[in-house]
Structures are given as C-alpha cells and as structure tokens.
Amino acid sequence: MPAGRTWHDRHLGILFVLPATLLLVAVLIFPAFITLKLSVTPEGGSGWTLTLIHYQKAFRDPVLLQTFKNTFAFVALSLVGHFVLGLALAIALNQALPGQTFFRLLALIPWTIPDVVAGIIFRWLLNPIHGALNPLVRMVFPGFPAEFQWLSSPTLAFPSVIFANVWRGYPLVMVMLLAGLMAIPRELYEAAEVDGAGRVRRFVHVTLPGLRMIILIALALDMVWEFRRFALVLTMTGGGPGTLTEVLSTLVYKSYFQFFTFEYASAMAILMSVVLFILSLPYIILVGRER
C-alpha cells in the first residue's frame, strides 16, 4: 500500500470512531468530572474553593454506612441466589431430556419482566391483606400471623427485596452457565466415567474447571448490575421502612433529586463508584491476563 493511503487511513479511523467517542465524553465522562468537582465544592459554593467536608460527613453518616451494608448484603445474597439457582437449573436443562425447550422458556420468564414491574409484582404479592403470599404461607403453616406486613417488617422487609431480586435475576446467570455447559465436550464426562469417577468427582474435576471462565464473567457482570440496581427497590419499598432497604442508587437519587443536597449526593456517588471499581478489579485483572 502506498504511504499516502496509510497516512490517510490513520486519520479516517479516528473519524469513524469520533461520533461515539464524543457522545461518551459529553454524556458520561464530562458529567462524571462535574460530579467529582461538585463533591469537593462547599455547599452552594462555586468557583474553585475546594473542601473535603462532604467526604468527612460521609464517613460519619450512619445512614450512608447502613446503605453501604445493605448494598453489600443485597449484592452478595443476590449473587449467591442467582448462582445456586442458575447452576442447578443449567445442569438440569443440560441433560437433553424431553420437554427441555419448554422448561427453558418457562425458567426465562422472570428475565423478560422489566425490573420496575418486578418490584410492583412483589409489592402486590406481599400485600398483607389482599396479597397472595400470606394465604399461601398459612396453608403450610396455619399458625402464621394472618395479616403479616412483610414490607414493613424490620426483619423481613430486606430479605423480601432480596428474594424478589433473586427471582428477577437468576435466568440470565442460568443461560450464561447453560451456554458454558453445552460447550464442555461430552467425551470428557465419558472418559471420567470410564476412569471410575463418581458424579461428585465429575462435577469437581470436569464441570467446574470447564465453567471457570464463564462463572467468573457471569458473576462479575451480575455484580456490577446488582450494585447499581435501582427500579426494583424504588417501586417495591422505596427504601423503607426507614432506611432498612435503602441501596446506594436510591440513596444518591433521593439526595440529589428529592433533597437537593447536590454536593453531598455527588460525594456519595463518587464513593459508590470507587467501591464498585475496587470490587471489579480482580475481574478486570483476571480477564486481562487471560486475553
């Protein structure tokens, strides 16, 4: 190729990438810097007077501490639920049984529901008087309180929200693991069986190593998504009772758009992003190394 064309191509490549790059800078990167700057600006202040007062406040704020704990528990327990249910179903669906497609479509249903709607479904399901859950529970345990208020209960409101999120989110992990399982050659299982490996050993020595990378990817993606989960919590409990089911996304949203404490909300959003980045570091490093 002549040198002129190469030079020309260098600039053309940038032109192709330019529209996307400009949008990302304008809508995501520039506003992220504004948030960073706002987080070190005194309340109602402007210009370049910098302060760490919002971060000092954040480290002593019991509501923020509680919300961080909630978010960690929400993410961790959702991930465990998604993984256990997703893996069990993926293994069951990978047996090539009659009716497999039918059951796969049924198991995918919750995934197709927008999470605004998932929050609403569970709010109605758990309605103390007219919901379906209380009568159902009383069929199994007749001694259960008649009009139990799941979403006002200090002990059970949060587990209820996590349960709804497990329902909403397991199918995606399931399909990713199923794709991984289908990629493991059958011969590996047959060889292990010939060598006298029982099902537990086959699972530990064939299934898990074969799924290692896809498990990592599925859980890492799920972690980022659950860490930012917003609509489900907002429509199901709105963060209540009190702040018992508040997660970081809903707290930052409320501080900014309902309480108008822009600078403090920005500091919380920055802390949230730093924590999310640290949590995903192991994944970024591992994937980078494998590539």
Place this chain on the structure above:
Amino acid sequence: MSPAPAGSARLERRLDAVGAYSLLVLSALFALFPVAWMLSTSLKSEAEAFALPVRWIPQRPTLQAYVDMWTLKPFGIYFWNSLVVSGVTALLSTAIGALAGYGFSRFQFRWRTALLGGFLATQMISGVLVIGPYFQILAAVELYNTLTGLIIAYVTICLPFAAWMSKGYFDSIPKELDEAGLVDGASRLQIFLRIILPIAVPGTVATLLFGFLLAWQDLLWALCLISIDEKRTVTLGVAFTVGEFIIQWPMLTAASLIASLPTIILYLFLQRFYVEGLARGAVKG
C-alpha cells in the same frame, strides 16, 4: 461387591432424570407464580381484587382494567413515547456503534488500544454518578422534558456494547473485501456502507435488541429527565401509578403486563442472539 456397572449407571441416569424433572417443575412454578398472580388480578374487577378471602382465579373475569388503562390513564401516550424512544435508541446506537466498530476493526491509529479500553471502562459508570450534571446540561440547552434528551442518554449508554459487538463481527469479515473495494476506487465510507454493513446485518440484531430493551426497561433516566405527563415513558407511568395514594391494582397489573409484553416477546424469540452476543462481548472484554 458393587453391583454390575451397567445397571448402576442406568439407575443413576434414571435418578438424574427424576431429579432434573422435579427441579424443573418446581422452578417453573417459582418463575410463573408471581406472573400468574398479576394476570389473575388484571382480570378482576376492583371489588373482586379486594374481596376476602383472596380469590386465586377471578370468578367474574373482566377486561375492564385493560380498557381503563387507556381511558382513565394516558397509557396510550406512555406507550407511544416508549416506542419512539426505544426504536430511535436502537437504530442510532447500532449505527453509531457500527461506525466505531468498523473504525476499530479496520484502522490502526494513535490511541486505538486506549480508546477501546476506555469504551469498555465507561460501562462501569453508574447512572447516578452522572445523571445530576447531565440533567443540568439538558436544562441549560433546553432539552429537559424532551424525548431527545432521553434518547441521547440511552444511545450513549448503549454505545460501548454496540461498538464492541460490531467490532467483533467486522473482525470476522475478511479484509480482502475492503481491499477489493479500494482497488475499484470506492471510498472507505462507501465500502463500509455498501459492502461491509450489508454482510453484517445479522450481527446488528443483537445491538438493535440491546438498545431497544435498555431504553424500554429503564426507569432512572426517565425519572430524572422527564417531569411532565405527556412525555412519560411506560415504566415511568407504571412507577407513578404505584406511587399514588389509592392504587387501582387491576389497572396497575394490567398496565404492567402490557408494559412487559414487548420485552417478553423480544426476549423469548431472540434470546439466543442476545445471550451469544453477551457472552461473546463479555469474553472479549
């Protein structure tokens, strides 16, 4: 002595099948029950939804709730807004993402690797980190309370995925096709539009779907960028209905089901594309 290996293997397989089926049936009940409860409520009259004891199946099924949602509430407008926003988002994010994907796939330029990494890194940014300033920018340029402001945000959020997906797809198309075009005197843009893009159409299904679903399902951005009723999207309409003091559950459940219908249909028909794309994009990332 252990029993004959053949017999024990057959028994094991049968037990596996029994275990698998019980798990599948239980999980199907778990997956369907909440949706079935919604459907049942949406077919009840207001009186029946609040009748005690709770009725599992409506005694006098009625479609009144499905009529009310269009007449008592402007769900027709909400749906139209959602369709416009999601459709335009799907098309624009796919087009701009494909341009970037072609640039990344076919050209060597300075900062290329850094930009590729940067595109990926923007996927880590939480909505709540940037939405406040974005809201203020929109207000400054008078795009607050417009579908345009919402579309620009959704398109941008979809771009990293769209660019990476289409880059992967273009990488699998032989470069000889481009070179043949160059020999014929076509420009790079002509080659992209007339030769490469038509071949890449199957690869765009995943990015179109991704954009449509992201815009259709979002609540956060619509909640922060839209405050007038006639610009609300479906998710926003549903979220506001649940926030009302007296909730008309049959109508709300009917609206929620209808709001889920496009996503249910798209996911179930196109789930293979979507999962493959997701897995491929993720493995590459």
